[in-house]
Amino acid sequence: MTIQRMDNVGIVVEDLPAAVAFFLELGLELEGEAPVGGPAVDRLVGLDGVRCDLAVVRTPDGHGRLELMKFHSPAATAGDPDAPVNALGIRRVMFAVEDIEDVLARLRAHGAEPMGELVRYEDDYRLCYVRGPGGIILALAEKLD
Template sequence: MTIQRMDNVGIVVDDLEAATAFFLELGLELEGEAQVGGPGVDRLVGLDGVRCDLAVVRTPDGHGRLELMKFQSPAATTAEPNAPTNALGIRRIMFAVEDIEDVLTRLRAHGAELMGELERYEDSHRLCYIRGPEGIIIALAEKIN
């Protein structure tokens, strides 16, 4: 086997504090925070003069991680803000939740917006897409018992 696991997904944000708070409210746990930079980081990522603040959050089971990054230098470039769900590239991150309506209520307090409607998928799940900080699309799935 060549792959052991998927370690994390990196997301570049402008407001690291708000993005971290959003994912903590969702139920992820803060694994750590750091500042990185220097020649080794420059060579690794192919940029010059990197200074980056980051926060790593993980799912409660410890298997999924997001690395939230705020570049102090060089300045982050922008992608299309609020891109639709069918735009090329990584479009969403899906999380399994226990009480989808409670999660929606809590995340709305952090600026999340429902993109469509809360839908029932056959007899298996209730699903919705929300747009969180920085335009990040999060899908929520609640298994129907």
């Protein structure tokens, strides 16, 4: 086998503290924060003069991680924070949650807004898409018993 695991998904954000607070409210745990930069980082990512603050948040089971990055140099390029879910590229991250209505209420306090309706999918799940800080799209899934 060539792949051992998926280590993390990187998300570039404008407001790192707001993004961290959003994901902590969702139930992820802060694994660490650090500034990054220097020649090795420049060579790795193919940019010059990288200065970036990052925070890694992980799921409670320890298997899923997001690397949230705020670039100071070079400045982040603008994407479309209002892009629809069918835009090309990575568009959303899905999380399994226990009480979807409680999670939605807590995330709304951090500026999240549902993109559509909270729906019941067959007899298996309740699902909702939410847009969070900087246009980040989350899908929330509550397994029904």
